[in-house]
Amino acid sequence: MDPALLNQIFYAGMMGLIGAIVFAAIGLVSGTDETTTLAPLTLLVVLLGVPPEGVFTFFLAGAVAKHMTHAVPTALLGIPGDTMATPLLQDCNVLRNLGVPHIALRKMVSGSLIAAFVAVPLAVLFAVMLAPLGPVITKAAPWIFLAAAVLIAYFSAGRWASVGVLVPFVVLIIALQTLTAKYNVKLSISYFLGIAIGPLVADLFSLISPADRQRMRRDKARTFQLAPDVKGWSGYFPNPFKVLDRRQTAWTLATATISSATFVFSPVAMTVVLGELVGSRVKHAYHRLTTVLSARNGVTEATYIAEALIPLIAFGLPLSPVAAGPAAPLFNAPPRFTVDVAAGTSHNLHNLLSHGEFLGYGLLAVVLAALVSYPFAMNYARSAALFVSRKVSHEAIIATFIGLIFVISIWEGQFLGLLVITTMGLIGGLLSRTLGFNSGVQFMGYYTAVLSVPAIIKWLG
């Protein structure tokens, strides 16, 4: 083999390994949203000048590893590991009350592993099929973003309210951009990090307000019950096809395939809908619970991979909630990666890696994540959950994230960055809490403001 290529693969492998280890650990800490963790660290990797294949492998290995370990707090403690884990919580609680939470965990992690291996080649395949439409899509991108934003808004908890809120929300973003432009500051990550961290910002403001504080008061600490573990295999690397039965494997493969193809919808919505579909086809309640959990966690993994990969490979435009949020630095990380919809051009991983490279490094990322995260989650879940719940206080997590939003916003736009991230966080968090205008819709709102509004203004003359 060409030594230059070997060198590239080695470098990508190292970056993937770092991503897998870091995000397998982050996944254990509940409440660590994907956008607040994956986006800044990927941005850092991009800006440090890591070669394209290293950036891609880092991101994907991190995402896949995190979606395996997020099952640990979800199944064992009953706290969702991150946003994607929330649709799994109810079934996990039922199995926890039955006294078999470790089964919930193993089914979820195995489903996720199988789905990840299916999703990468399928996402590349779908992207290759869609790629000829690339020029048309790029030309129509402003309108597609607008349509996608309305569609995703309608499918959020707020329904028509969310569709309506899109208008003032987009106006707010344009207003903030006009303000920062007066000082020659152009911001992007501050907006979506503000959106992602919104619920925390809104909660902290509520806490200062005497009017809202009472609602948040608690008279005692939360109690978590941790069941004893039962190890059902020998060795370090359990066979996922033995953890799942044949029907569960089949459903996981089927739902992973479907969710790989539907890349513009919210991954949480896909997880809920496909889970219901599987649930309606399994007769016995226990078998239904375990089958739905394996399929659902598989879907969280597959949608995530597809939503990041398909727009990246086919168009180079962040045309999905995942691409617009956690995967945003793969598309847009100025000055290194840029997207210019008005001119229909982009300079990012889309231009820097070939289809074959996406497939190869994608599979490498999944293999690395599987080697790090899968056996770890299967063997050490219980001690990890115990360690995190006993040693890592919520205050420590909040301190880290408050520091993160300060550093990133000041890094991007000094004082203006801090103003924007606080405004977006507060408004976005409140809208999400009160109207069900969730962060997925808000990400699309940001891109509507940046990409669709200039086209609408031009069209209106």
Place this chain on the structure above:
Amino acid sequence: MTIDRELPTGRLVEVWGDTADTTHLAWSIVLGVGISVPAFLLANRGLVAWVSSPELAKAYAMLAGLAGCVLAGLICALLFKPKRTVVEGHQADLGWRLEVLTQLAEQHGGLGSVADLPPAVISEMNALEIYDLFNDFETAPLAGRLSNATPGADSPAPDRRAVAASVQGA
């Protein structure tokens, strides 16, 4: 910090999905900002002279800032203990399990029959010692089993509703 007159339990709040103590939270925010921002700013100043391009210097400064965030988190984890009660070794008692089964039976799709299960699932359920639980629940009348399982419970029916609601609401 003049909250000392309050009892510590009066300071507990639910923020961002978990419980925290307001005083500890205030200090965490101070430490989070106070460590990470100076780390970033100092690195940003200091690195310009050392690193070839200003962009790269800024990226390294961000790394220093993120390291500051993690350091602040570590310090807060050492200073402030979690406000969670973790109960270990909980073996689900029969009463609790039956509540779950009742709730499953009421859900859309119902409990189903063990006769429909493939052999692999039956052996899995046997290994977990829950096969008989499901099998018995199908055949035996519910009310008698519940009062047997929770002796001393005055009114199992409303109790069951409460558990079902808590599982549903989670």
